[in-house]
Each structure stands twice: as structure tokens, then as C-alpha cells.
Amino acid sequence: AQSVAQPEDQVNVAEGNPLTVKCTYSVSGNPYLFWYVQYPNRGLQFLLKYITGDNLVKGSYGFEAEFNKSQTSFHLKKPSALVSDSALYFCAVRGYGNNRLAFGKGNQVVVIP
Amino acid sequence: DAGVTQSPTHLIKTRGQQVTLRCSPKSGHDTVSWYQQALGQGPQFIFQYYEEEERQRGNFPDRFSGHQFPNYSSELNVNALLLGDSALYLCASSSDQQETQYFGPGTRLLVL
Secondary structure, eight states, rough: OOOOOOSEEEEEEESOOOOOEEEEEOOOEEEEEEEEETTTTOOOOHHHHHHESSSEEEEEOOOOOEEEETTTTTEEEEESGGGGGOOOEEEEEEETTTOEEEEEEEEEEEEEO | OOOOOOOSEEEEEEEOOOEEEEEEETTOOOOEEEEOOOOTTEEEEEEETOOOTTEESSSTTEEEEEEOTSOOOOOEEEOOOGGGOOOOEEEEEETTTTTOOOOOOOEEEEEE
């Protein structure tokens, strides 16, 4: 079985402050990890992924994520949040050879001007 | 280069009816996956199609069926609709050689 936990329902951050959205996962074997963002009434937009290699991966719009195998975590980060980053963020995982993405329940990020 | 497209954008049906949703994958992609996203939840995997065959299926009843055409586009069919089928249905496409699934804007289905 594969699963993702996103422990916080909502993350509030002031504009210009660092943003962190937490994700822990469970999967057999090596994980393929993804972050997506969803704006209201829209589909999911791909931000970044970890497959192998460097534990710190960089993605779109200044976002990055750090893979930590010992803690089974893949937290999303942005050094300086913008009001336009306010959206719903989903972490997803799949195991090698498994085509199904398992998503967390999502984190609502609110960036306060 | 067009991304993943889905039609229709919105749909209203009544209980017991049948519905067909459509998806065109991103150019160069040959694999289509369908997900159901209930309000306030993360997407749940329904099934994936590759080479016109259902390759993997999630925990959904047989009322949910699909098809993939030779041009890689896909349909999701749901029979005997229930109120609980009301959700955003997302299509995602990928290349069998790549790991990333790219999502369409979704079809919002309301069952009354």
C-alpha cells in the first residue's frame, strides 16, 4: 500500500516569509514523490518531483522540496511567499512499478499581504 | 502545444442516469489516468489506460468503466449514478517513459 499524510489543514504565512508545507509518505521500495498545486475550480498543476539523485529538488515558481528517506518526508518550501501562492497544495507518491498516484488530503496555503 | 483537455467542464445528472466524460492527452503522451476528487479531499485513482487496455484499477465499482482510443484519447463512463458520485473528475496524461502525470482542468459532475 502507498499513502501520504499532510498533517496540517491550513498553513498561514505572511507575504515575504518562508513557506513550508509538510508531507510524509509510506510506500514499498523507493518512492516517486510529487507536489501539485490546485487553484479554485482548476485542475492540478505540477510543481516538482523526486525520483532519484539530490535530496533537494527545485521546481516551478521558486518552490523546492527536500527528500528525507529516514523520516519518510518530502516537505515543500519557498524562501519568500507571494500572495499569489495562496492555493491548495497536494503531495503524492507512487512506488516503482505502480502507476497509481496516491494523494494526501491537501493543504490550504493562505499568504497574508 | 495544448495541454490535457477535458469535456464537458460541468455536468448535471440525476440518480440512475449514465454519464460519459472525455479526455484528450497532452501531445506526445500515450497513457491516460482518471481520478475522482470529492469536495475537500485529495484525488482518488480510478484507473489507467495504456495501449487501449486498462492497465491498473483503483478501488472503484464496476459502474466505472473506461476506454482508450487509437489516438490515445479516453472516455470515462459511469452507470447508475449515485449522489455520492458528485465530484470533480480529473484526467491525467503521461508518457510511458516518464514519471510525471499532467492533469486537465477536470469535469465537475453534480448528481441530483
